[in-house]
Amino acid sequence: MNVPARLRDLRWAGVQLSGVATVAMLVVAVAVNTALQPNFWGGYALTSNFATFVPLVAIAIGQTVVVLSGGLDLSLGAQVTLASVVAVQVVDGRLDRLPLAAAAALGVGMACGALNGLVVALLRLQPIVATFATSFVFSGLALVVLPTPGGSVPIEVTTAYRDSVLGVPVALLAIVGLALLWRVLRGHRVLRHVYAVGGDAEAAYASLVPVTRTRVWAYVLGGLFAALSALAVLANTGSGDPFVGNELTLASVAAVVLGGTALAGGRGGAGGSILGAMVLALVTNIVFFADVPTTYRQLVNGAVIILALALAGIPALQKRRPAA
Amino acid sequence: MSTALLEMTGVRKRYGGVQALDGASLTAVRGEVHALLGPNGSGKSTLDKTLAGTVVPDSGEIRIDGAVARIGGPRDAHALGVAAVYQQLSIVGDLTVTQNVVLGLEPARRWGFLDHRAARDRAGAALERFAAAFSGRLPLDRPAGSLGPGELQIVEVAKALARGPRILVLDEATASLHKEQVEVLFEVVGELRAAGVLVLFTSHRLDEVFALCDRATVLRNGRTAGTVELADTDEAELVGLMVGDVPHRAPRRAPATTGAPAPTEAFVGAGPEARPGAEAEAEAVPGAEARAGAEARPGAEAVPGARLEVRGLTTERLRDVGFTARAGEVLGLGGLQGQGQSELLLALFGAARVSAGEALLDGRPLPLTSPVRAARAGVALVPGDRGRQGMFATRPIQENLSLASMRRRARAGLALGAAAERSAARSMVERLRIKLGSLADPVSTLSGGNQQKVVIGKWLLDRPRVVLLDDPTKGVDVAAKEEIYAIVRGLADDGAVVILNSSDNRELAELSDRVLVLFEGAVVEELSGAAITEGRLVAGALRLAPGESL
Amino acid sequence: ADGGGSGDEAGGRPYTIGLSNGFVGSEWRTQMVEGLQAAFAEYQKEGVVDELVVESADTDVNGQIQQIRNLINRDVDAIIVNPNSETALDAVFREAIQQGIKVLAIDQAVTSKDVTNVVIDQAEWARISAEWLAKQVGQGGSILVVNGIAGHPANEMRWGAAKAVFDKAGVKVLTVADGNWDQATGQQVMTNLLATYPDVDGVWTQDGMAEGVFRAVQAAGRLDKIKISGEARVGFMRLWNAGRADGFESIGVVNPPGGAVSALHMAVNVLDGRKFAAGSISGNTVHVPIPYTVDQATFDQQWGKVSGESDAYSLDGSLTREQAAEFFQ
Amino acid sequence: MSAPTVEAPRRVLAWRPGPVALAGAIAVALVIAGELLSPGFAGYGQLVNLMRVAAFLGVIAIGQTIVIIAGGGGVDLSVGKVATFAAIIGSRVMAGDDAGIVPAVALALLVSAGIGLVNGLCVTLLRIPPFVMTLGMIGVVQGLILAYTGGQASGRAAPALTSLVNGRVVGDLPGLLFLWLLLGLLAVWLLRRTTFGWNLFAVGANRTAAELTGVRVNRTLIVAYVLSATFAGLGGILLLGYTESVFLDLADQYMLPSVAAVVIGGTLLAGGIGGYAGTAVGAIVLTVLQGLLTTLDIGGAGRTVVNGIVLLVLLSLYGRQRRLRS
């Protein structure tokens, strides 16, 4: 631990810096969008943009918890899919069944998380590949639950999701709600332990932290947020589809990194990931509204994202010296 | 002192091919400070960890208060009243000091929601005793990772104390502490003893052991060699117990006189392959002149024939450091720890950002921009933190030894010959008397002292002209220490400049031809020859005027 | 739509049209986009339309929802969409409709009642090749099936229709495997199947995979024994052409990327305020006829026209403006 | 600490199957299970075929192994896309003509290496975590593919390339298998008998120590990413020989399986431990598993679930993480 203090201080400045970097990126993204898209602040554009953000925001928070614990969950997208098809089968278009359906989704998400926790924490499989394997299990089960697209969400839900309350989009309120939920969790012992385990599992273990249980919890919480993402997806899509969430996985990891959370674990938080998720979505919009020719759009999109990742990593740049 | 509070009997633990504990036992009573001693790798930490619950023994029995203790993990140990200060600290750098102190036992309100105020209070209370070490302001809300080694050690101690133990394990808890902090710790231990707590104390500093402990149990090769009353024992007897027979301290090195026979054949590169000029230069520098350096001001003019010249070296933590060193000289760095000694070594190795200054090696500018360039120029660094900076724990001993020098043996800079690498590594194993199973074993299977020899050995194969040693004997046992001293002397005798930072003033006094005393990143004093005594070093470190003493 | 832009007064020419395509990993889609752009340019010259806003990228349902919202925010008058999901875009379609935007789905039908599906009949498309294969292998014949992706609507619709044909004809389906509409996977899957099903008379497969299936059968040296339902793509037709000397026969039913062009014609009519004629629409689906089928009889003629194209080129076809107009009152 | 010790003889009783042996045993078990479940699965022709298909994954996974050994969260998610791009370039340049093979392969590998170089530079100099860097690179390469092809891939494999992959050289074995063997030996040599390999393991085991031992850490990492992309490109070219014609997502699906093959082969995702022999067997195991699942008539959903469960079992046999409590 003889890290020269100079390097140590930089490292801590780095955490703050990365928060600044993420906020700056969001501000720039919003400014550019405002310039390119004349009605960006109009009622529909605002509600629809936020409605677009929520699923990724929710899954990114889930991924953050797992990453903070020192893991990674490549099955979160499949969990979104599975939780959403189960919920849609339960709700079956009836508003009175909504609570039941939401409970079912949460239950499924947490059960998936528990399975991942079992596999990663108890069996000690390496998270990237283990959750890659469980993602097959979850997507297969989604096909069993809902073999072909179908089922419908009560119209009240999809309508409310696109509405606004006193000019504030409901979807924005949902994001605020997710942030508050994160905040509450931050005040809980389990999340403190998640940080400790992700920061240094051996030290945490020696310090009486129940490491295995904490790791399981991290995946369970990941599953919980995946289920919330599933509910947002359903409100956004209005019906069930057995492939709907799979692609959210990798985007969630990108959002976490854009938000300044270290993939090595132990450092960061969901606040950044929430912003990171929005930046990701806004980049797509920018490339579209900037009228980049279709052929080059994916190229530009990819390049901008790499640039953003580089910006998010600027703090790390400063601790280049080997003894860090 | 009626019945034993702690009885450990027949504890065995094997790691792969290493029998770390081979039926060790230990008995200690309430209100006792019991030393646990032994050479590196004798199993002290392992025995401590079986008690603290982080290691499961293969067999053996632990009784606490006469009852068999079933310790399935740290939480069980905690329930039995055991708390430990680990040699490898159990601090999470990303958490704050408060969070670390209460970690695992966070005070919570209902349903597990944290009570931040209670946590702060508890951490504050535990650290208060050591407030002086933090210049009075407790770093409760600072990330632990931003603290220095001594401060971290104190947090680790406070954390164990905050757990209110009946049995407190202190595994090399003083290794990175300053003298005053050690004194506070001793006071605390004294109070705990008075309160009936059993303290298990492990340290390689025997003066501490005699000052603090009542009895000592000595381990050797994983077995208990004996338990002694310290009041009836002397240092020689203890060392005898530890190593089986008493090694006599090699005579003090004659300061940089040439032609002195090398105590060991440590420097492989010596002989026909030694760099041209090395011998000649060493010859050209009489020992008298080395001592004459005492009068030279820090940063003084270059001395003709100097092998290494450093001028105006400035980094974030170094201010205008300058000195010269001749071939064959051992230059010590003294002062309180953390005054920039490690930074100076890192800077000379191109591993710290240098904002001003330069260095010349044999008259040619030494690049201070990257370790690669430093290494290619003939500089070697044995860093202070072996685990993090010096060693590839999971890689074979063979690779650890080859790495720094293999490019010299590779064909086309790429293809390695298995036999050539093996014989190079073997030669070093033999010269440094590294005790190992097989060259193919991970270096992590070696004892601390042997690991340290590997870290030094990899550079000897590279035939360095400047060797930077950062606390090379930290946590190394007496016998290995002597061997490392011999290596250092051998290096110097073969014409290398050795710059030695050590937290042990005795070591500095014994090995150095000259000592630069650093304070807040600047050289404030230079001692040489006979002036290098432990007393002068301590005085210099504390910036006492000459004549003043402690 | 709110804000400025040409979409303000729906019904007023020139129209702005949006295209949402959520998958570009297939040349078929490229052809679809390029065909649409060419047809659009014609209308543009005439001042009927002003701008074609293309959203085309590899994305998922959530991304496609974002695409469609972006198009809505661009104030388009109509959206032509090749949907990534049969159902999951329903809600965003409703948003579009509420803003007065017309939505037409191509290639695969969607369930939303607010959207007009302009598609070929996938069931019919599958039936044609299934009937050909059933005839080739005869009653009691055994076949293998290499499908697309289980659970995908087009896959289910196609396989449902084909299965009915085989059941009725008394053809035995030995096993059904998935080749992900991917030539390389199709080839690997088929090779594995050939090893474990030695007695096979035919293979039924869907587009994108026929070439892989052919190569697998060819590598096993069993082209003469195993009948393969093919596809109307140049790559496959090249193999087919080479195999004809040895008596190889197949069939390729055109699945036209030009469906987007047919949909554009219809979109213009719809924006002009015309209503579909009673007989031309069932529910909300307009079935565009399958342009043609390549078989032994028509092979030479078709091959002559396309042999210069690259392997990935799909044989195409679309309605003319006049033909499209006939779908309306 | 007495006399210098020589190497102790290796403990015979302490032997336990290494990852390579274990993965090999699993491959054999899967083949036997396949033969029992669907007779014909273990036929000579089918085994050759499985090996042929495994070769593509095996070659792509050479680079993946190197990058993962380099540690620090090292992983290359762009291998699939790079392989696709290389095949697309190769196909267009060789255009079905043997004369075009050399320039086609050279150009394809050069472009691949260039992509790897960018990955390496961004990972080292800009400190972008490899996982997201190479993920972002997928988008960029996809963009390059669209820009290069205009969305319509063209050309065809040269006959010589096709016969290398599909033809027979000795005992019905295609040249591809000999090439794979050669590349595999090269990879093993590179990792075990070169300064690059030892530096790579050192960087993976302890990056700080490597830097302080004078290892050119960044250069080693950059070379690792360049090699990863180059081997991916080579895998793409070989796959082109198999399919003869290209399409826009030809090799995309190799992304995560290449990582799985490495892990099943006993290389630690944390870096510093592992080797290519295990990966090669891992590639065979995964291919045999896919083949087996194909021949089982259990429906798409069932196949997917079984695939996941079997993968979990495979992973739990090896490549488990260290216990906290020893």
Ligand SMILES: Nc1ncnc2c1ncn2[C@@H]1O[C@H](COP(=O)(O)OP(=O)(O)OP(=O)(O)O)[C@@H](O)[C@H]1O
């Ligand atoms: N986790 C481990 N894996 C393998 N070997 C180990 C492990 N921990 C300790 N050992 C080995 O067990 C033996 C005893 O180690 P231990 O740490 O108990 O020694 P120690 O007496 O504390 O030495 P030191 O004075 O250097 O701290 C050594 O040979 C060491 O290399």
Ligand SMILES: Nc1ncnc2c1ncn2[C@@H]1O[C@H](COP(=O)(O)OP(=O)(O)OP(=O)(O)O)[C@@H](O)[C@H]1O
């Ligand atoms: N990086 C962060 N992101 C989000 N919330 C944070 C972050 N750091 C601290 N907080 C919240 O801010 C509040 C105060 O933080 P502070 O660090 O002082 O308390 P704590 O570390 O959680 O508790 P304690 O100091 O008692 O251990 C807490 O509620 C904490 O959850």
Ligand SMILES: O[C@@H]1[C@H](O)[C@H](O)CO[C@H]1O
């Ligand atoms: O239906 C079409 C075709 O089957 C083509 O193969 C790919 O795009 C799909 O949507």
Ligand SMILES: [Mg+2]
């Ligand atoms: Mg110890």
Ligand SMILES: [Mg+2]
């Ligand atoms: Mg705090």
